[in-house]
Amino acid sequence: DGAAGGGAVVKPGFRWWCEAGLAANVATVGAEFRRWRRLTPVRFCVAGTMGSGATELGRLLAERYNLPHIVFDDLIEELRNAETPTGQMVRDKLAEIEAALGNPKSAGPFVLPASVSVKAVEEAVSTKPCEYRGFVISGFPQSVEEATELFCEDRPLDPEAAAEAAAAGAKDAKKGKKEEVPTTEKVPRAGFLLDGAAVVHCPEDAALLRLQGSGRPEEQWMPTFKRRMERWAKENPEGSPGIADFFRGKLGLEPSVATEPPASQEATADGGAPPPEQPPVDGGNAAAALSVAEVLEVAAVEVSARVEAARQINNFMPAPPGPKAAEERAPQAEAPGGEEAAARREEEELRKKREREEKLEQIKKEELVKLEKHSEPLRQYLMSFVVPTVTTGLVEVCRQQPEDPVGYLAEYLSVYAQMSRKRRSSVRRDSAATSAAPSPAAAAAAAEAAKAKEEEEAKAKQQQQEEAEAKPKAEAEEAEGEAEAKPSEGEGKGEGEGEA
Numbered sequence: 001d002g003a004a005g006g007g008a009v010v011k012p013g014f015r016w017w018c019e020a021g022l023a024a025n026v027a028t029v030g031a032e033f034r035r036w037r038r039l040t041p042v043r044f045c046v047a048g049t050m051g052s053g054a055t056e057l058g059r060l061l062a063e064r065y066n067l068p069h070i071v072f073d074d075l076i077e078e079l080r081n082a083e084t085p086t087g088q089m090v091r092d093k094l095a096e097i098e099a100a101l102g103n104p105k106s107a108g109p110f111v112l113p114a115s116v117s118v119k120a121v122e123e124a125v126s127t128k129p130c131e132y133r134g135f136v137i138s139g140f141p142q143s144v145e146e147a148t149e150l151f152c153e154d155r156p157l158d159p160e161a162a163a164e165a166a167a168a169g170a171k172d173a174k175k176g177k178k179e180e181v182p183t184t185e186k187v188p189r190a191g192f193l194l195d196g197a198a199v200v201h202c203p204e205d206a207a208l209l210r211l212q213g214s215g216r217p218e219e220q221w222m223p224t225f226k227r228r229m230e231r232w233a234k235e236n237p238e239g240s241p242g243i244a245d246f247f248r249g250k251l252g253l254e255p256s257v258a259t260e261p262p263a264s265q266e267a268t269a270d271g272g273a274p275p276p277e278q279p280p281v282d283g284g285n286a287a288a289a290l291s292v293a294e295v296l297e298v299a300a301v302e303v304s305a306r307v308e309a310a311r312q313i314n315n316f317m318p319a320p321p322g323p324k325a326a327e328e329r330a331p332q333a334e335a336p337g338g339e340e341a342a343a344r345r346e347e348e349e350l351r352k353k354r355e356r357e358e359k360l361e362q363i364k365k366e367e368l369v370k371l372e373k374h375s376e377p378l379r380q381y382l383m384s385f386v387v388p389t390v391t392t393g394l395v396e397v398c399r400q401q402p403e404d405p406v407g408y409l410a411e412y413l414s415v416y417a418q419m420s421r422k423r424r425s426s427v428r429r430d431s432a433a434t435s436a437a438p439s440p441a442a443a444a445a446a447a448e449a450a451k452a453k454e455e456e457e458a459k460a461k462q463q464q465q466e467e468a469e470a471k472p473k474a475e476a477e478e479a480e481g482e483a484e485a486k487p488s489e490g491e492g493k494g495e496g497e498g499e500a
Contacts, residue, residue, distance in 0.1 A: 013377050013380070013381055014377040014378055014381070030132070034132065036370070037314065037363070038312070038314045039132070039133075039314050039315060040311075040314070041130075041131070041132060041133055041134035041135075042065055042067065042133075042134040042195050042196075042307065042313050042315060043134045043135055043136075043192070043193065043194050043195055043196075044058070044061050044065075044067070044134075044135070044136045044137070044194065044195065044196045044197065044198075044303065044307075045136075045137045045138075045140075045141075045151075045194050045196075045197045045198075045247075046058040046061070046136065046137070046138040046139070046197075046198045046199075046200060047139075047140070047141055047142065047147075047197070047198070047199045047200070047236075047243045048138070048139055048142075048199065048200035048201075048202060049139075049142060049202060049207065049228060049229055049231075049232035050073065050139070050207065050211070050221070050224070050225060050228045050229065050232075051202065051206075051207030051208060051210045051211040051221075051225065052139075052200045052201070052202035052207055052210075052260065053200050053202060053210075053258070053260055053292055053295070053296050054138045054139045054198075054200045055071050055073075055138045055139060056292075056293075056296050057138065057198055057200060057258065057296045057299055057300055058071065058136045058137070058138025058139075059138075060296065060297065060300040061136050061196070061300055061303065061304070062136045064300065064304060065134070065136075065313060065315055066133065066315050067133055067134050067135055067136050067315070068127070068129045068130050068133065068134075068135050068136070069135075069136045069138065070121065070124045070125065070130075070135055070136065070137045070138070071138050071139055072117075072121070072137070072138065072139035072140035073139055073221075075120055075121070075124055076090060076094075076112070076120065079120055080094060086119055086120060086123050089116055089119070090112070090116060090120060093109070093112055093113065093116050094112075096109060097109055097110060097111065097112070097224065098223070101223045101224070101227075110224065110227040111224065111227060111228060111231060114143070114145045114146045114149050115149070117140065117141075117146055118146060118149045118150045121137060121140060121150060122150070125137070125192075131191075133315055134195075134315070141243065142228070142231065142232055142235065142236075142243075143231070143235040143236075143243075144235065144242065144243065144246050147243055147246045147247075147250075148186060148246070148250070150189075150192065151188065151189055151192050151194065151250070151251060152186040152187060152188060152189055152250060153186070153187060153188075153189040153190075154184040154185070154186065154187075155184060155185055155186075155187045156183060156184055157183060157184060157185055186250065188250070188251055188252075193251075194247075194251055194253055195307045195310070195311075195313075196253065196256075196303040196304070196306060196307040197247045197251070197253045197255040197256075197303070198255055198256040198257070198258060198299050198303050199236070199242075199243050199244045199247075199255050199256075199257045199258070200258045200259075200260065200296075200299070201236070201257070201258070201259045201260065202260045203260065203261075203262045203263070204229050205262055205263040206260050206261070206262060206263045206292070207225075207229065208225070208263075209263045211225065243255075244257055254306065256299045256302040256303045256306070257299075258295050258296060258298070258299035259295070260292050260295055260296075261290070261291070261292065261295070389413065389416060390413075392416075393409050393412045393413055393416070394409070396412055397409050397412075
């Protein structure tokens with residue numbers, strides 16, 4: 001009200017955090033929201049060849065942590081039909097691959113180059129959901145080269161390491177070896193730091209069976225299937241360095257390695273009769289008797305346990321399932337024994353839904369408590385200086401019902417501000433006068449002190465007067481005594497002379 005009347009502005013008892021408004025501070029508000037709610041992104045990578053269970057394992061992790069799921073093969077198909085620079089680059093490379101596959105004498109390329117694949121994945125994870133919540137990448141990378149290009153970046157060597165590299169280069173030069181001295185090293189890339197990783201090994205027959213049941217036309221995947229299986233076997237041989245060793249050495253992660261059973265063993269695990277030539281499953285090897293779904297479920301639990309042992313995972317709530325999810329569940333329910341599986345899935349979904357609702361309710365309660373605590377200074381300021389005056393003005397507007405209610409309210413507030421300013425000035429003057437006037441007790445004490453002083457002065461004056469009156473009398477008595485003493489002395493003298 002002081003500002004409306006031209007007086008001094010009453011400063012609020014709090015500090016503005018985003019005074020320029022929400023639109024200008026969206027990034028700050030988002031970072032603050034995630035920091036206070038501990039909503040840190042969580043990132044997973046499930047490596048596997050074409051047709052492996054990497055997609056299914058990635059789906060389990062994405063559902064568990066409510067994350068965007070990036071399936072590499074689906075991403076490439078989507079970019080093939082996208083009118084974007086990356087889509088055009090993917091189409092050009094796929095055309096080269098198709099031409100090379102159609103020519104028996106061609107030397108390639110038979111798979112997408114690492115640079116193109118990494119570019120496609122980088123573009124997919126650059127969205128806001130992936131930035132704030134995290135992601136699950138499945139089916140990529142398939143080689144150490146792709147993994148290094150996606151998850152690592154170059155950093156200059158520190159002086160000590162650079163000096164060692166230079167000394168080693170000089171020593172090699174003396175031996176006749178001409179090698180370039182490294183000046184950088186590969187380190188984990190910011191924004192792509194993984195929390196968990198898994199590697200899925202899949203036999204060729206199981207991968208082929210899964211692709212045939214996917215509903216995709218064979219002409220879309222069959223030409224590249226064998227080439228990619230050969231590449232996977234070459235890049236990730238069992239018992240030799242591969243993607244798993246890259247995760248351990250470069251990223252410091254212990255991946256979960258899942259090996260799917262062959263297609264014939266999977267049929268046995270599902271209840272079918274084993275082929276005659278297949279030996280019985282060893283009872284001591286429990287992993288060998290697991291179905292593909294159980295193997296992937298075990299891998300998902302293992303990855304989740306390692307991540308949650310390292311830190312607590314908090315994430316945003318998921319969106320409700322759409323009609324596409326219902327369509328995907330329908331064929332599964334119609335499959336043999338699907339009713340029981342559908343009932344189990346429905347029960348699991350209900351349980352997850354209850355957990356999400358309880359978590360959401362807990363977040364609402366915590367947010368309400370924090371909001372009440374942080375808004376207390378602002379509430380006190382408004383209730384003390386703004387709400388009473390504005391409420392009175394609105395009540396007056398309702399009573400009068402003027403033609404221009406906003407102008408009437410503004411004029412009312414202006415007049416109220418002037419009156420309030422005068423009232424405050426009067427109060428200040430009264431308080432100043434009150435502080436200048438002595439209190440009754442002080443006045444009584446001062447009067448008593450003055451009275452005592454007057455009595456002392458009167459006593460001193462009376463004493464001086466008595467002393468002045470007593471002095472002549474004393475002098476007269478003294479003179480009279482001297483006069484009496486002189487005749488006696490003369491008499492004595494005459495007597496003496498007579499005797500003489």
